[in-house]
Amino acid sequence: MVFEEKGIYSVYEFTLAVKKTLTNGQFGDVWIRGEISNFTNHSSGHRYFTLKDKSSQLQCVMFKWYGSNLRFELERGMKVIVFGDIDVYESKGQYQLKVRAIRPDGIGELYKAYEQLKNKLALEGLFSPVHKKPLPRFPDKFGVATSPTGAVLHDILTVLKRRYPLNVLFIPTVVQGEQAAKSIVCSIEALNKTDVDLIILGRGGGSIEDLWAFNEEPVARAIFNSKIPIISAVGHETDYTIADFIADVRAPTPSAAAEIAVPDRQELLNQVHRSGERLMQYQRRRITDNLSHLMELKKGIEPRTLFERLAQHMQYADEMTQRQILGIRRIIESKTALFKADAGRLDAVSPLGTLSRGYSIAVRIPDNIVIRSINDVEERDVIQVIVMDGKIKCSVNDKEEGNGNQL
Known part of the structure; x- marks a missing residue:
């Protein structure tokens, strides 16, 4: 079909x-x-x-x-x-x-997303202090990225006027809503192409939804990649965003950011004044010390003082000379005693010492052999007896054996 x-x-x-x-x-x-x-x-x-x-x-x-x-x-x-x-x-x-x-x-899901990104960036090391850039001590010019309609810019300029007036480059920035993250990134990149020494990134307080642009990953990476130091001044003191952790310095409020960014002009003047006072005191002490030293030198070249010092030096030289003489004399006496002791010990074993004690030495003539035994001579041999004061020539008539210990 x-x-x-x-x-x-x-x-x-x-x-x-x-x-x-x-x-x-x-x-x-x-x-x-x-x-x-x-x-x-x-x-x-x-x-x-x-x-x-x-x-x-x-x-x-x-x-x-x-x-x-x-x-x-x-x-x-x-x-x-x-x-x-x-x-x-x-x-x-x-x-x-x-x-x-x-x-x-909802708020709970926003906080969950916030913690996810925070943990991710922390694991990458973006929060590490080693990446924080130092702030210039005396900036010449700094940039501000914030909304043109909020109070942030006014607060910053008010603090600068009071503390440390300087040039400010303002970049109007969207800080809330769908385009906020992109606008913040563009402002940071634009300021990095200028001659500013420092950047303040700020906005007023608000809910987590209002501040969410500062928790966006592109904003965090733009802050991290900035060649210019950035102060994050987002929300109130209790508000913490990802931008606060990435930035080189976190300020609790925009006004506090301005105070961190520049020194206090009056305090600088006070420091200069105090430094000037310390310098003057130091110079006065140096002058006083030098005058005292000159007075001592002047006393040293007066004739009476000069002769006193010369007499003291001469007396000291005599004292040193006498000490040297006494020292040399003690050394000679010590060496002489040592020499006599050594000479006595040497004389005790000397052949001449033996002769002086009444002993003599018999020598066979003509070969001058020392006679130690009766076997060293024969009858009618000529011998020579050495005594202390001369020599005696003798002829051997007889030999008699006996104990050498018997005299």
Whole structure:
């Protein structure tokens, strides 16, 4: 049986027809509020999740070229407001929302996004003190990036007029709303192309939503990359933004930022005055000390004083001479006693000493052999006896053996 095929769609054709109906513009650029579930951050960089409320759910995809601008990371259970266009995923015949932007919904979600970015930048080392640039002590010119309609600029100029008047380059900046982050980044980059020594980035107080531009990652990185030192003066003393952690110095208020940026002119004048007084006192002391020294030198060249000093030196020289003579005499006496002691010990073992005590030395002639035994001579040998005062020649008539200890 042949059926009439007119009006019958293929699955693909029907899907395209539905897609054409849904994407005709009626559901383009829509904001939708809901809670994230089934979140997947794919390795491709695309983010897939379900946006749901109590009654329904909607499949969503955020492609990586939109996700690169996301100022926080998505989490399951996070309440958000998404912006995008309705679309149909043809292979599954499933309609979905192509998300182009996402905002946290509510104070709790804003704080969660704030903590996420804060932790991320802290891990990168952007808050480290090693990256903080020192402020110039005496700036010649500084820039201010803030709203032209708020009180921030007026407060800063008032403080400068009172403390330290100088040139100010003002860059009108959007500090709240959708364009605020981009405007702040542009102002920082513009001031970095000028000759300012310092930048004050400020705005008045407000809620976390009002101050949110200063929690944006592009603003944080612009502050970090600035070649010129930046003072962050955002909100009131209890308000802390990411910009405060990145900036080189954080001021609790814009007025405090101006006081940090410049010295107090009156205090500088007081310091100069005190330094002048200390210098004068020092010079007076130096002059007084030098005059006293000159008086001492003058006394030293008076004839009476000169002769007294000369007599003292002469007496000292005589005393030193006498000490040297006594010292040399003691040395000679000590050496003489030592010499006599050594001579006595030497004389005790000298042959001459032996002769002086009545002993003699017998020598056989003619070979001058010292006779130590009766076997050294024969009868009729000629011997010579050496005594203390001369020599005696003798002839051996007889030999008699005996104990040498018997005399």
